[in-house]
Amino acid sequence: MFFSFGIKDIIDILLVALLLYYGYRLMKESRSLNIFFGVLVFVVFWLFVSQILEMRLLGTLLDRIVSVGAIALLILFQEEIRKFFYNIGTHERVRSVVRYFSGEEKQTHTREDIIPIVMACLSMSKQKVGALIVVQRSLPLNDFIRSGELIDAKISQRLIENIFFKNSPLHDGGMIISHKRITAAGCILPVAHDLNMPKELGLRHRAAMGISQETDALAIVVSEETGNISVAFRGNFQLNISAEDLERILTDDAF
Numbered sequence: 001m002f003f004s005f006g007i008k009d010i011i012d013i014l015l016v017a018l019l020l021y022y023g024y025r026l027m028k029e030s031r032s033l034n035i036f037f038g039v040l041v042f043v044v045f046w047l048f049v050s051q052i053l054e055m056r057l058l059g060t061l062l063d064r065i066v067s068v069g070a071i072a073l074l075i076l077f078q079e080e081i082r083k084f085f086y087n088i089g090t091h092e093r094v095r096s097v098v099r100y101f102s103g104e105e106k107q108t109h110t111r112e113d114i115i116p117i118v119m120a121c122l123s124m125s126k127q128k129v130g131a132l133i134v135v136q137r138s139l140p141l142n143d144f145i146r147s148g149e150l151i152d153a154k155i156s157q158r159l160i161e162n163i164f165f166k167n168s169p170l171h172d173g174g175m176i177i178s179h180k181r182i183t184a185a186g187c188i189l190p191v192a193h194d195l196n197m198p199k200e201l202g203l204r205h206r207a208a209m210g211i212s213q214e215t216d217a218l219a220i221v222v223s224e225e226t227g228n229i230s231v232a233f234r235g236n237f238q239l240n241i242s243a244e245d246l247e248r249i250l251t252d253d254a255f
Contacts, residue, residue: 113155113180114250120160121222121229122243130171130224131164132204134189135250136178137216144211145176148187155182164222174207174219190214197237208232220246 020040050059117133124131134141149170153159155177163185164171173186190210197209208219212232219232228240231249238249 111251114247116155116157116160117177117220117250118243118247120157121220121246123157123161124164124222125227125229128224128227129161129164129166129222130204131160131220131222132174132189132208133160133220134174134176134187134208134211135218135220136176136183137218139215139217141176141178141211141215141217144174144187144189145178145184148173148176148184150184151182153182155180174211205230205232205237209235209237212236218249 046059046062049055049062117135121131121133134144159182160175162168163175163182170186174189175185176183176187189207190213191203191206192209192213193206194209197206202223202225204221204223208221208230209232211217211219213235216234221230221232222228223230229243229246231238231241231246233249238245241249
C-alpha cells in the first residue's frame with residue numbers, strides 16, 4: 001500500500017527525533033538511562049504489535065498498560081520532567097519574550113556591585129576561607145532566602161568577609177545576593193548528587209552545582225582547602241579561575 005510522504009512528515013520525524021535525543025540527554029545526566037531504554041523498547045514493541053501486526057488482544061492489553069504506565073512514568077521521572085520544562089522556561093529567548101510582555105526588567109549589575117564581590121573572593125582565596133555566594137538572575141530565590149538569615153545590606157567586601165569568617169555562625173551556609181543587595185546568609189541550598197563531579201570537590205561545590213541546576217543563578221565558591229575560586233552556572237563548573245576571570249563572568253551580558 002502506497003502512502004504520501006511530504007514535508008510535514010519530515011518535520012514530524014525530526015521533531016520526534018529531537019524529543020528523543022533531548023530525553024536521552026536528560027536521562028543520561030540523571031543516571032536513568034537504562035530506564036529510558038527500557039521504556040523505549042516497550043513503546044516500540046507496543047507500536048509493532050498494535051499498529052503493524054494488529055494483534056487485537058495483546059494490543060488491547062498493552063494499551064491498558066500504557067494508559068496506566070503514563071501516570072507511573074510521570075511519578076518516576078518527575079524530576080526529569082520538571083528539569084525539561086525548567087530548561088524551556090529559562091531559555092534566554094523565552095525569558096526575553098516574558099520580560100517584554102510582563103514589563104519585567106533584566107537585573108543588571110554595575111562595577112560598584114561586582115568589584116566588592118571579586119575583591120572579597122580574592123581576599124578569602126588568599127586566606128583559604130571557604131565561601132559560597134549565589135547571585136540571583138531572572139528567577140527568584142525566595143525559598144532559599146527564607147532558609148537563611150535575612151540581612152538586606154549593601155554589597156560590601158568587608159561584610160562578605162565577616163560573614164564567611166571561620167568563627168562566624170553563618171559561614172557554613174550560602175550567601176544570596178539579589179537586587180544589588182546582600183539579601184541573606186547561612187542559606188540552605190540543594191546539593192547535587194552528580195557522580196561525574198570530581199571527588200575532591202566538597203559540599204560547597206555540590207551545593208553550588210545544585211543551585212545552578214535548579215535555577216538560573218550564578219554560584220561562586222571559594223575552596224577552604226585550596227583557596228581556588230570556582231563558578232557554577234546552568235549545571236556547569238568553571239574551576240580554579242582568576243579574579244579577572246570572575247570579574248569578566250560577572251560583567252558578561254549573559255549574566
